[in-house]
Amino acid sequence: MRPSFKKALQRAAINARKLRPTVLYKEDILSLLTASDGKEMEALFNEADEVRAFWVGDEVHLRALLEFSNYCIRDCLYCGLRASNVALKRYRMAPEKIVELARKIKSMDFNTIVLQSGEDFAYDRDTVSWIIREIKKMGLAITLSLGEREFEDYRAWKEAGAHRYLLKLETSDTVLHARLRPGRTFEDRFQCLRWLKELGYQTGSGNMVGLPGQSLETIANDIALMAELRVDMAGIGPFIPNPETPLGDCPQGDIWMTLKAVAVARLAMPWAHLPATTATGTIHPQGREMALQRGANVVMPDVTPVENRKEYRIYPNKMCLFDEADHCRTCIEGKIRALGRRVARGYGHALAFQDQQTEYANGGR
Numbered sequence: 001m002r003p004s005f006k007k008a009l010q011r012a013a014i015n016a017r018k019l020r021p022t023v024l025y026k027e028d029i030l031s032l033l034t035a036s037d038g039k040e041m042e043a044l045f046n047e048a049d050e051v052r053a054f055w056v057g058d059e060v061h062l063r064a065l066l067e068f069s070n071y072c073i074r075d076c077l078y079c080g081l082r083a084s085n086v087a088l089k090r091y092r093m094a095p096e097k098i099v100e101l102a103r104k105i106k107s108m109d110f111n112t113i114v115l116q117s118g119e120d121f122a123y124d125r126d127t128v129s130w131i132i133r134e135i136k137k138m139g140l141a142i143t144l145s146l147g148e149r150e151f152e153d154y155r156a157w158k159e160a161g162a163h164r165y166l167l168k169l170e171t172s173d174t175v176l177h178a179r180l181r182p183g184r185t186f187e188d189r190f191q192c193l194r195w196l197k198e199l200g201y202q203t204g205s206g207n208m209v210g211l212p213g214q215s216l217e218t219i220a221n222d223i224a225l226m227a228e229l230r231v232d233m234a235g236i237g238p239f240i241p242n243p244e245t246p247l248g249d250c251p252q253g254d255i256w257m258t259l260k261a262v263a264v265a266r267l268a269m270p271w272a273h274l275p276a277t278t279a280t281g282t283i284h285p286q287g288r289e290m291a292l293q294r295g296a297n298v299v300m301p302d303v304t305p306v307e308n309r310k311e312y313r314i315y316p317n318k319m320c321l322f323d324e325a326d327h328c329r330t331c332i333e334g335k336i337r338a339l340g341r342r343v344a345r346g347y348g349h350a351l352a353f354q355d356q357q358t359e360y361a362n363g364g365r
């Protein structure tokens, strides 16, 4: 083991056991991401698994993901939902249909619903508020993942009863961000994240590993920024080339790099909920299980009806494309138990970090 790596790991391990972990040095985050030989990777993964057990325990939280519209006005170069992709058959669920599916999800014993779509402004402020209020009556925790919207939309939805919002930063490299997301900037995105924090949402972010043009420094920076922002959740997954996009011929993100990023994220943000992402499970048959053993503690089963799910083609060959939601639930529970873990019963709200979060939102960058 290289002495510099060993020192970075020691510092991270001590910090992660503090009641109030501080933000790791960027150099340490970078050094941990360079874990190379078997010994370094093993040490990193073991540490991440221990810190996961220490902070968030053995419970795995299930969040039922409902992809209710695949329309999107944006044109991100990596994503199959991009507006220019005419190969995609578009669908949009009626608000009543979304509520009806939420009821089914509740009956399947899920505690959280994640409402996800492309950036689809056909769902205006009031429509989304109505959906939230209806679902809220069922006693489900509500996570929204609807992209970049106005502050007033976010505020109305929080008032209607949404608990959480997911908005991945995708990449913090400002030049790369602008290139991959035409018309958008990293600053726009980060501003939305700050608003969400300020409004009191439990805020989730995340990034992609292996984006064309991304360096290791960028991944380190993504993690450092999310730690600084004290995000409550960070979804980290590999980039998967989609032939229906301009990046179709680029190489896929590496499974080991992705797992290292998850492990380092656990050390840098010990308090956070870290999902074992579907993308990780798509590039490796045991991807999600491996992530759960290297820092992750959340799984987001896709409960979108199969006929819609196959059109929610962000990237190709998404795992479990043919499984109905109830089968999916049983399958995932079995896999979680096989790892010696258990499915959480509660809502799995963010760990209490409120004081620091408020401090940040008020005085932040």
Ligand code: 5AD
Pocket (backbone or CB within 6 Å): 078, 079, 080, 168, 170, 207, 208, 237, 238, 239, 240, 241, 242, 279, 314, 315
């Ligand atoms: N590979 C992996 N993840 C992707 N996403 C979009 N396109 C891809 C891709 N090609 C992720 C982004 C986005 C979410 C909708 O899906 O992180 O936030």
Ligand code: SF4
Pocket (backbone or CB within 6 Å): 072, 073, 074, 075, 076, 079, 080, 081, 082, 083, 117, 118, 119, 147
């Ligand atoms: Fe739309 Fe999000 Fe895909 Fe970009 S990544 S095209 S905003 S769904």
